Amino acid sequence: MTLEYTGRLDDDTVFDTTRESVAEETGLADAQPDREYAPLTVEIGDEQVIEGMEEGLIGLETGETETLTIPPEKAYGEPADENVQEFETEELREMLGGQTPEEGAYLEAQNGSQGEVVHVDEELVRVDFNPRLAGETLTFDVEIVDVN
Structure with missing residues (x-):
């Protein structure tokens, strides 16, 4: 199945799209x-999305065309x-070659997951590796281009 989509958050912020104009x-x-x-x-069933x-x-x-509203648990x-x-x-x-990370910066873990630096002081750095969209209800406007 081939589709175009635009993904929005509850506040209407577009976080992802397949459409260049959007x-x-x-x-x-x-x-x-x-x-x-x-x-x-x-491919439906391949867990690609x-x-x-x-x-x-x-x-x-x-x-x-369809609007899909997806709660965080899905x-x-x-x-x-x-x-x-x-x-x-x-x-x-x-580990960072002498640099001190700043709050708001992103670090990549060895497994490839990205984390946001949420706290820095002399002793401790706290990095949030939750997915950027964790806790968000997502709305996708989808248009089916082709079903194969």
């Missing part, structure tokens, strides 16, 4: 300059305390 209007194109905007092709989107696509036909889950990790400031500074 990306340019909303500033996403500036934030992700290397991204290519093109229809997405997914979040559970709520996959469930919402079942049964849609070519040319149909998207990226709720934020969990165990995804917030603490590091000794000195230790992390050494």
Whole structure:
């Protein structure tokens, strides 16, 4: 199945889209300059998209449009305390080649997950590895381009 989509948060902020025009209007194109905007092709059942989107696509036909509202438990889950990790400031500074991370910066863990630095002091750095969209209800406007 091939589709176009635009994803929004509750406050109408667009966080993702396959449409270049939407990306340019909303500033996403500036934030992700290397991204290519093109229809997405997914195999239903292959878990390539979040559970709520996959469930919402079942049964849609070519040319149909649908608005899918997906609660956190069918998207990226709720934020969990165990995804917030603490590091000794000195230790992390050494791992980063002598730099002290700043609040708001993003670090990549060895497993590839990204975390936001949420606290820095002399002793401790706290990094939040929860998915960026954890706890969010997501709304996707989808248009089915092709059903194969």
